Amino acid sequence: MLAFAGSLVHAGLGSQGTLNPAGWPQLRRFLAAAAHPATSPEFIRLTLDATLTTLAYAVLGTAVAVGIGVVGGVAISESWWRRPPSGRPRRTGRAGEVGPWLASRLVVSLPRGVHEAVWGLALVTILGLDPLVGVLAIGVPYGAVTAKVYAELLDETPTGAFEALRTAGVGRLRALTYTLAPLAFPDMLSYAFYRFECAIRGAAILGIIGAGGLGFQLALSFQSLRYDEMWTLIYALMAVCGLADWWSTALRRRSALPPRTIAGLGDVGDSEQRLTGATRSALGRDRRLHASAAVVVALVVVSLWHLGVDVSTLWAPRAQRLASEMAASSFPPDLGVEELARLVVLSLQTLEMSVIAAVVASLAGTAMAFVIAGGVEAEQRAGVLQRVGAGAARGLLLVCRAVPPPVGALLLLFVLLPGPLPGALALAVYNAGILGRLMAEVVENLDPAPARALRSQGASAPQAFCYAILPRTLPRFAAFGLYRWEVAIRETVVVGLVGAGGLGRLLAQQLAAFDYRGATATLAALVVLTVAVDMVSSSVRRALR
Amino acid sequence: MIRPDPGGGNRGIRNRSWRQRESDPGTAPVFSLRGAGVRFGATWALEGVDLEVGAGERVALVGPSGAGKTTLLSLLNGSRRPTAGRVAVLGRDLATVRPSELRHLQRRVGxxxxxxxxxxxxxxxxNVNAGRLGxxxxxxxxxxxxxxxxxAAAEAALARVGIAEKLYERTDTLSGGQQQRVALARVLVQRPVAILGDEPISSLDPARAEEVMQLLAGLAGDAGRALVVSLHAVEHALRHCNRLVGLRQGRLVFDAAAAEVTPVMVEELYRIDQSTDEHGEGAA
Amino acid sequence: MNATDSLDVFEACTTPLRPRTTRAGTSATRPSGRPLRRLPGARMLLVLAALLVVTGACASTDGATHGERASGGDDQVFTIGAIPDQDPERLQRLYGIVADHLGEELGVAVEYEPVTDYAASVSLFRTGDLDMVWFGGLTGVQARLQVDGAEAILQRGIDERFHSIFIANTAAGLQPVDDVAGLSQLAGKRFTFGSESSTSGRLMPQFFLEQAGVSPETDFAGAAGFSGSHDKTIELVAAGTFEAGVVNEQVWTSRTEAGEVDLDKVTAIFRTPPYHDYHWVIRPDVVERFGDDFVTRVKAAFTELDPRDPNDAEILELFGAEEFIETDNDNYAEIEQVARDLGLIAQ
Structure with a gap:
């Protein structure tokens, strides 16, 4: 915590941005346009088409990610590599067991260290104009993180049955299919839907870098400073994001899945929250689940059709030639003394941006979550004002996470001088939108009894909040914030592309100059930074638990 | 200080400020229920209950699950409003007091x-200091x-319940019995005129249950406080309380001094019949 | 699809500029971007309805039918592109006309493929998705460095002697100057370029700024901005968001002549020395696909545009050209040198 505060102060001092009040009228014009979005029939049609494109990338990207996640998750789970028990204590494997497991973990952390937008930029140089670019740009990095989470889910699942079968001489895969997989399934499903939510936002960002869809149209409208059109597109994005969020939350609630599920957050809930066998089997009969499965299949089919995905592109000779050209021009990375020094300086700047983003997002998200929770507070106590406030807060959070950060950064550039600060703040706003929703879900699921107990002995509402709600939510929130910090460090690249500072800015310059060897070095620095933050963050989160 | 009351009733009592009442607790019973009832949906969890509890009394609420014990307690501490009838604490009708006074009354009830x-x-x-929030x-x-x-006050309260050394521990690292003692200490620093216990011992083993009951009875005896505690085990009630109130299906079945309660009354209270109601009493 | 895009997506124009108001209601002409297939609303609904009967098996066949040119594999189509230096809707209209004209003149299928940013146009030229691209000075050099044998073939008359205009908000207290040294007064001001990969909105202006001793990295208030386009530069400087900026002369002239610029708020303060800018660059492999004389025929299709022919005149007018003339790779050596000095070309 202390380190957190310290780096914030440092980041605040280190950043160059200052206010530029002269740009305020522009921003005001943008905000005013929210009241009258473009509604001409052609533009609505264009928006619908773009929405379908964004949705299609998200659906197919998630499908690829889940595919990679299932295969990869099994391959890197400790359970998979562990030998049948032979009387020795568990989890103290020999090098022969730990080795492959560790190596496979490293394999997933690489794709994860790079933002999907960067994947998109890399893939387009190999595949050219092809819808697979967008699908794989989402699918590969998401697949890596999904694999990691699935592996953790499998490893956390009680292994008694699995080991019993293994001891009985059943093969690894079959034992896993019969024991761990069904137990972990609800959590894995829940996580897949969480990924889908993220994929929609990711697809919007990919649109901005040219993949088409809502993000692309948003960028075009912004270039023409057509704020009314921008709002039409933003509302479309909000609708899609909101729908995905709602679907995923409904499914989670419906299936009585524990809130830990936002499982990627590694914030594993109480073990008593694990599902009982009864609810698990009830899950199988859930009609809503079946309906969801049908919708998913339908969505995948429509997406394939709409994008016209042709997998053979991957094996086409041109792709191979371009890939090898790309590889040849990207290696060895530029790592002279001068380059290294620059990378270190910019890495610090990136770190500062991510810290500002994560801290501001956490604070804002926390505040919003409590406003929302206040409006739905159990008992009949929530007044009209609180309900209105909660509704407004939900809407605001939805806008925050529907506006892709590069667009947010460009908007902030109206009122802030160019530099790292507008980028960091754009990320903060975006992540506040995501965090606020996750946090509100936590508060809503909190057992209200302790707060009620305090109220019944005469404590005021704010007092009960300080003593009964805050202490139980803040550690969770801190864990969320730390997780978003990891994400924010990757996302600095996206705002870097529009001129905000740090490694992303350097990467943008290098790509514009087709300096692939330099870009490789920058990406390596970014991956190192991400892995480092990942390690710090997860060790702090473990301590918080 | 007091909201205008268009009905005009009870003016005599309501014009006395709570400060006066506080200095004069003896003139009104600690708790007073008149025809109190609580309805959940179509069913009455509690119906037509008349009850007075005075200072220094140790009252046990007994009766089968779903009899309305928890609901009755939630009426007494003001966390639930009656659907019908009146509930008064220290002579003040909880339905008509202003919020600040309600809070003041609530803090006198732990x-x-x-x-x-x-x-x-x-x-x-x-967690102990949370008792001071009022x-x-x-x-x-x-x-x-x-x-x-x-x-110091928190430590003294913890010492009173026998776990002074746990002052700075994280609460969720304590055992169930220790946590119940923390809850008791919290009630103690509240310096209440009445202590309510909602099945305080049902998750404890017999030895610890006995200790906690002794503590509760002792704490109530310390300063002439009223104690109202719901219990599953009638033997604890007979041993530690001087008055037993039997509840069954939301109705008051008997209200008698501990010495007058006969095994037949108890047996009748817990008798199982087909119509045993299935709705809970608001659960724990 | 490349890094710089959002900011740089477009730098405006070397083309004559219709009054900006004509853009209203033209959204139907705007590119829908990749994917190339565009679904009209009705068809989209049909898809959703058809869902109930569509099975997974259909997906692959659908994918195949719609997989047209998914990876630039169709040898029979001559694909042209352009850096997105102006309003995408205008580009769509302009290059639609150009594609039609070329199709008639060359007797092959010609398609225009929209891209979202400067670097993407270079990347797609390299991958072969684009056969011929209307590049700026810098992007043309970058593209030729990445495709052996690629050739700069055509430019407009004005591209031989192109200029940039430095503009300033009238309240900023900046004075009109006659020589490069006068640019030193910009130090300490809030300044914006156009697009990052733009020749007239960034590369050459930065070159002249450095000659005047002003380093964009350190000498402005905050870092130098990249507005993304010439139009946005004018708008942001007029609004006072930035105190000064730099635009391509053709845009400035066009906008001021059309009365779209409030000259009480924004004024020109310096006209740069001339340099080479926009040109068509063509891939060498078109010869194998369309015949040995293909490049010659493409050149002719442009150089023979006749201002007296209404159709030809429209194309010339859209390009803001009086005529097209031949050019060659050597004309851009200076640009390449400046770009290397400024670190905009690696290797």
């Missing part, structure tokens, strides 16, 4: 729950979270 309802991630000292301002409350204030 409640111990079966599930403790403590805040796990907080240190013990904060008298503290928000600012004092927040300041105490940062650096605990009035540690």
């Amino acid at each position: 409640t111990v729950h079966q599930q403790h309802h403590l805040v796990g991630p907080l240190r013990v000292v904060h 008298e503290w301002s928000l600012l004092e409350a927040v300041r105490s979270l940062i650096s605990p204030t009035d540690v």
Whole structure:
């Protein structure tokens, strides 16, 4: 915590941005346009088409990610590599067991260290104009993180049955299919839907870098400073994001899945929250689940059709030639003394941006979550004002996470001088939108009894909040914030592309100059930074638990 | 200080400020219920209950699951409003007092729950100090979270329940019995005129249950406080309370001195018949 | 699809500029971007309805039918592109006309493929998705460095002697100057370029700024901005968001002549020395696909545009050209040198 505060102060001092009040009228014009979005029939049609494109990338990207996640998750789970028990204590494997497991973990952390937008930029140089670019740009990095989470889910699942079968001489895969997989399934499903939510936002960002869809149209409208059109597109994005969020939350609630599920957050809930066998089997009969499965299949089919995905592109000779050209021009990375020094300086700047983003997002998200929770507070106590406030807060959070950060950064550039600060703040706003929703879900699921107990002995509402709600939510929130910090460090690249500072800015310059060897070095620095933050963050989160 | 009352009833009592009442607790019973009832949907969890509890009384609420014991207790501490009838604490009708006075009355009533309802991630000292929230301002409350204030009082209360050494432990690291003691200490620093216990011992083993009951009875006896405690085990009730109130299907079946309760009355109270109601009493 | 895009997506124009108001209601002409297939609303609904009967098996066949040119594999189509230096809707209209004209003149299928940013146009030229691209000075050099044998073939008359205009908000207290040294007064001001990969909105202006001793990295208030386009530069400087900026002369002239610029708020302060800018660059492999004389025929299709022919005149007018003339790779050596000095070309 202390380190957190310290780096914030440092980041605040280190950043160059200052206010530029002269740009305020522009921003005001943008905000005013929210009241009258473009509604001409052609533009609505264009928006619908773009929405379908964004949705299609998200659906197919998630499908690829889940595919990679299932295969990869099994391959890197400790359970998979562990030998049948032979009387020795568990989890103290020999090098022969730990080795492959560790190596496979490293394999997933690489794709994860790079933002999907960067994947998109890399893939387009190999595949050219092809819808697979967008699908794989989402699918590969998401697949890596999904694999990691699935592996953790499998490893956390009680292994008694699995080991019993293994001891009985059943093969690894079959034992896993019969024991761990069904137990972990609800959590894995829940996580897949969480990924889908993220994929929609990711697809919007990919649109901005040219993949088409809502993000692309948003960028075009912004270039023409057509704020009314921008709002039409933003509302479309909000609708899609909101729908995905709602679907995923409904499914989670419906299936009585524990809130830990936002499982990627590694914030594993109480073990008593694990599902009982009864609810698990009830899950199988859930009609809503079946309906969801049908919708998913339908969505995948429509997406394939709409994008016209042709997998053979991957094996086409041109792709191979371009890939090898790309590889040849990207290696060895530029790592002279001068380059290294620059990378270190910019890495610090990136770190500062991510810290500002994560801290501001956490604070804002926390505040919003409590406003929302206040409006739905159990008992009949929530007044009209609180309900209105909660509704407004939900809407605001939805806008925050529907506006892709590069667009947010460009908007902030109206009122802030160019530099790292507008980028960091754009990320903060975006992540506040995501965090606020996750946090509100936590508060809503909190057992209200302790707060009620305090109220019944005469404590005021704010007092009960300080003593009964805050202490139980803040550690969770801190864990969320730390997780978003990891994400924010990757996302600095996206705002870097529009001129905000740090490694992303350097990467943008290098790509514009087709300096692939330099870009490789920058990406390596970014991956190192991400892995480092990942390690710090997860060790702090473990301590918080 | 007091809201204009268009009905005009009860003016004589309502014109006396609560400060006067506080200095004069003897003139009114601690709790007074007149025809009190609570309805959940179509069913009455509690119906037509008349009950008075005076200072120094130790009352046990007994009866089968779903009889309305928890609901009755929630009426007494003001966390639930009656659907019908009146509930008065220290002579003041909870339905007509203004919110600030309600809070003041609530802080004179301490409640111990079966599930403790403590805040796990907080240190013990904060959970104990939470009993002071009714008298503290928000600012004092927040300041105490940062650096605990009035540690001496908290420590004394913990000493009284026998776990003074746990002052700075994280509450969720304590055992169930220890947590129940923390809940008791919290009630103690509240300096209440009445202590309510909602199945305070049903999750404890027999030895610890006996200890906690002794503590509760002792704490109530300390300062002439009233004690109202719901219990599953009639033997505990007979041993530690001087008055037993039997509830069954939301109705008061008997209200008798401990010495007058006969095995037949108890057997009748817990008799199982087909119509045993299935709705809970608001659960724990 | 490349890094710089959002900011740089477009730098405006070397083409004559219709009054900006004509853009209203033209959204139907705007590119829908990749994917190339565009679904009209009705068809989209049909898809959703058809869902109930569509099975997974259909997906692959659908994918195949719609997989047209998914990876630039169709040898029979001559694909042209352009850096997105102006309003995408205008580009769509302009290059639609150009594609039609070329199709008639060359007797092959010609398609225009929209891209979202400067670097993407270079990347797609390299991958072969684009056969011929209307590049700026810098992007043309970058593209030729990445495709052996690629050739700069055509430019407009004005591209031989192109200029940039430095503009300033009238309240900023900046004075009109006659020589490069006068640019030193910009130090300490809030300044914006156009697009990052733009020749007239960034590369050459930065070159002249450095000659005047002003380093964009350190000498402005905050870092130098990249507005993304010439139009946005004018708008942001007029609004006072930035105190000064730099635009391509053709845009400035066009906008001021059309009365779209409030000259009480924004004024020109310096006209740069001339340099080479926009040109068509063509891939060498078109010869194998369309015949040995293909490049010659493409050149002719442009150089023979006749201002007296209404159709030809429209194309010339859209390009803001009086005529097209031949050019060659050597004309851009200076640009390449400046770009290397400024670190905009690696290797």
